[in-house]
Amino acid sequence: MSALVTDDQIAAPDDLYQALVDAHEGLADAESRQLNARLILLLANHVGDLAVLQEAAALARASVLRDRPDA
Amino acid sequence: MAQVYEHPIFPFTAPPELLEGRVGNAAVCVVGAGPVGLAIAIDLAARGVQVVLVDDDETVSHGSRLICISKRTLEIFDRLGAGAGFAEKGVVWNKGRLFFGEDEVYSFDLLKEDGHQWPAFVNIQQYYAEDFLVRATERLPNLNIRWKSAVVGVEPSSDHVRLTVGTPEGPYDLDADYVVACDGASSFVRRTLGLEFDGRTFQDRFLITDVTMQAEFPSERWFWFEPPFHEGQSALLHKQPDSVWRIDLQLDQSADPGVEDREENVRPRIERMLGVDAEFEIDWISLYTFRCQRLQRFTAGRIFFAGDSAHQVSPFGARGGNGGVQDADNLAWKLAAVINGDAPDALLASYDVERIPASDENILNSSRSTDFMTPKSQAVRDIRDAVLALARDHGFARRMVNSGRLSVPAVMDGSPLNTPDFGAFDGPMRPGAAALDAPVVTADGTDWLLHQFSGDFTVLLYLGDANDALPDGWPRALPAMVNPLVIAPISGPGVIGDPEGNVRVRYDLKPGTVYLIRPDQHVAARTRTFSSMWLQGALARALGNAGDNA
Numbered sequence: 036m037s038a039l040v041t042d043d044q045i046a047a048p049d050d051l052y053q054a055l056v057d058a059h060e061g062l063a064d065a066e067s068r069q070l071n072a073r074l075i076l077l078l079a080n081h082v083g084d085l086a087v088l089q090e091a092a093a094l095a096r097a098s099v100l101r102d103r104p105d106a
Numbered sequence: 107m108a109q110v111y112e113h114p115i116f117p118f119t120a121p122p123e124l125l126e127g128r129v130g131n132a133a134v135c136v137v138g139a140g141p142v143g144l145a146i147a148i149d150l151a152a153r154g155v156q157v158v159l160v161d162d163d164e165t166v167s168h169g170s171r172l173i174c175i176s177k178r179t180l181e182i183f184d185r186l187g188a189g190a191g192f193a194e195k196g197v198v199w200n201k202g203r204l205f206f207g208e209d210e211v212y213s214f215d216l217l218k219e220d221g222h223q224w225p226a227f228v229n230i231q232q233y234y235a236e237d238f239l240v241r242a243t244e245r246l247p248n249l250n251i252r253w254k255s256a257v258v259g260v261e262p263s264s265d266h267v268r269l270t271v272g273t274p275e276g277p278y279d280l281d282a283d284y285v286v287a288c289d290g291a292s293s294f295v296r297r298t299l300g301l302e303f304d305g306r307t308f309q310d311r312f313l314i315t316d317v318t319m320q321a322e323f324p325s326e327r328w329f330w331f332e333p334p335f336h337e338g339q340s341a342l343l344h345k346q347p348d349s350v351w352r353i354d355l356q357l358d359q360s361a362d363p364g365v366e367d368r369e370e371n372v373r374p375r376i377e378r379m380l381g382v383d384a385e386f387e388i389d390w391i392s393l394y395t396f397r398c399q400r401l402q403r404f405t406a407g408r409i410f411f412a413g414d415s416a417h418q419v420s421p422f423g424a425r426g427g428n429g430g431v432q433d434a435d436n437l438a439w440k441l442a443a444v445i446n447g448d449a450p451d452a453l454l455a456s457y458d459v460e461r462i463p464a465s466d467e468n469i470l471n472s473s474r475s476t477d478f479m480t481p482k483s484q485a486v487r488d489i490r491d492a493v494l495a496l497a498r499d500h501g502f503a504r505r506m507v508n509s510g511r512l513s514v515p516a517v518m519d520g521s522p523l524n525t526p527d528f529g530a531f532d533g534p535m536r537p538g539a540a541a542l543d544a545p546v547v548t549a550d551g552t553d554w555l556l557h558q559f560s561g562d563f564t565v566l567l568y569l570g571d572a573n574d575a576l577p578d579g580w581p582r583a584l585p586a587m588v589n590p591l592v593i594a595p596i597s598g599p600g601v602i603g604d605p606e607g608n609v610r611v612r613y614d615l616k617p618g619t620v621y622l623i624r625p626d627q628h629v630a631a632r633t634r635t636f637s638s639m640w641l642q643g644a645l646a647r648a649l650g651n652a653g654d655n656a
């Protein structure tokens with residue numbers, strides 16, 4: 036059974052998207068990359084479950100690989 | 107002025123093989139007098155085995171590679187009669203500080219628990235460690251050390267191994283029943299047998315130096331990620347005896363060996379770290395790339411590999427020498443028991459079974475530390491830097507910061523030598539674990555529990571009161587290979603006291619509980635109710651007889 040929830044759980048998707056965008060407001064590229072990395076770590080700790088994280092990482096990776104030109 | 111270590115010269119003396127022009131014999135030939143070879147040679151000789159130890163050099167380690175010696179290694183060296191020097195000379199440290207850029211991110215205190223003879227770590231140069239071990243060999247007439255004697259030929263056969271030994275006065279042959287190859291990372295024995303390492307090489311170069319200086323730094327382990335004095339890289343500062351300090355500076359992959367390790371190029375780097383006014387002398391410079399790798403098997407017929415000849419790790423975590431000494435600890439009693447006819451050959455197979463997982467644990471931990479220091483892509487560096495940045499405020503991130511996960515003794519979980527618990531137990535001990543030390547009271551005064559274990563098996567019985575009745579047949583009917591040890595809260599005739607209850611708590615003892623401890627001080631078995639049947643079964647298993655008794 037899958038540990039990661041991929042069903043739609045977000046009540047206000049536009050607000051959530053906007054929150055992510057706002058977080059980057061006025062940041063230089065390097066700062067933005069740090070923001071992303073720190074965000075991942077904070078959320079990973081909130082989740083706290085290695086299996087969920089591994090599944091999410093695998094899903095994200097598969098999604099990236101699918102976009103390779105020769106895939 | 108600071109004291110400086112003077113390397114002793116151990117002279118070559120022509121052995122009987124050369125004088126008499128004949129082939130020599132040895133029950134065991136240990137190749138290489140580094141810390142691991144010395145430890146196993148002493149351990150074997152103390153168990154009555156006739157040992158020849160050959161080393162191609164005539165002194166102890168030239169530079170100091172190893173500096174951090176773990177509690178478990180200290181306990182082993184103490185058992186081998188070499189502890190005193192480490193207690194006198196070693197620098198005890200407990201605190202580590204971690205810096206990111208200009209800021210201290212956090213500090214740790216190595217779990218300090220009272221009631222242990224040895225601290226978590228002492229720092230001491232490798233040459234001192236080897237010196238103390240060489241001195242401990244002197245009381246062992248059946249241990250013959252031969253300096254300036256390099257193994258230059260290895261010819262295994264079914265009942266012995268023929269070694270050719272090259273010396274200043276020419277070569278000779280030596281037939282050994284068993285060979286323990288402790289000849290380091292570029293092991294001649296390993297290469298001659300055509301055995302390959304499997305693992306990883308890290309591309310980044312590390313500049314490792316020892317400098318002598320009068321400095322105010324405390325005896326703490328200081329580690330920097332991206333310090334202002336050494337941009338983008340990592341650095342380490344750690345104290346050793348004689349006002350010597352270890353300084354590690356991470357360089358990048360393009361660093362040119364032969365250039366970067368020249369004193370005129372090293373000096374400015376250290377001045378940037380310590381300040382231009384700092385007065386220091388550089389004692390030792392070395393440029394390393396690190397490998398985390400091991401042989402597929404540590405046993406090849408009658409040849410055993412131990413220490414760096416069997417496996418290597420990067421030094422972050424101090425798992426190289428400490429892991430190697432645990433190999434020696436594991437192999438010596440087994441080899442002695444087989445040679446002395448106390449155990450079947452099958453016992454020797456457990457060396458690989460127990461030490462390969464231990465090596466994998468060391469490789470995993472050292473690889474992860476090295477990976478943390480040397481991110482392989484920008485994205486990985488982003489995550490690493492995010493961990494360091496968050497570590498300033500968040501405990502969860504601090505626990506991810508990895509500048510080395512320090513060596514702890516391997517637990518031989520799942521070893522066929524272990525007997526499953528008979529009854530329920532709590533606490534840190536379990537079959538396969540190295541026995542924990544604790545203070546005890548003996549007829550001679552206060553002492554340590556580990557000193558009460560004999561070189562053989564020990565069977566430890568806990569009584570609620572020193573006057574309580576002993577189990578049937580105790581100690582008369584106990585097998586000859588086990589030495590009885592009775593413990594009670596208050597000592598009595600033939601009974602060791604545990605007034606503070608440290609032994610009781612650490613071993614979860616209740617009246618009638620019995621532990622069987624191996625000669626290497628690892629727990630073999632334990633029971634809440636003793637019977638001689640249980641002991642015979644557990645002892646047989648621990649000696650590699652599981653097939654006969656299972």
Ligand SMILES: Cc1cc2nc3c(=O)[nH]c(=O)nc-3n(C[C@H](O)[C@H](O)[C@H](O)COP(=O)(O)OP(=O)(O)OC[C@H]3O[C@@H](n4cnc5c(N)ncnc54)[C@H](O)[C@@H]3O)c2cc1C
Pocket residue numbers: 137138139140141142143160161162163171172173174175232255256257258288289290291293294295314394412413414415421424425426427428429430
């Ligand atoms: C920079 C650095 C820092 C380190 N720090 C630590 C630390 O803090 N703690 C720790 O536990 N470990 C540390 N290590 C690892 C540690 O130094 C090694 O794991 C340890 O020295 C291995 O011991 P050994 O006896 O197996 O091999 P070695 O120490 O390499 O000894 C091998 C011996 O064999 C001899 N020899 C070689 N070939 C032959 C031959 N053909 N015939 C006869 N003799 C031969 C050599 O002369 C030598 O004496 C560090 C390593 C490095 C590089």
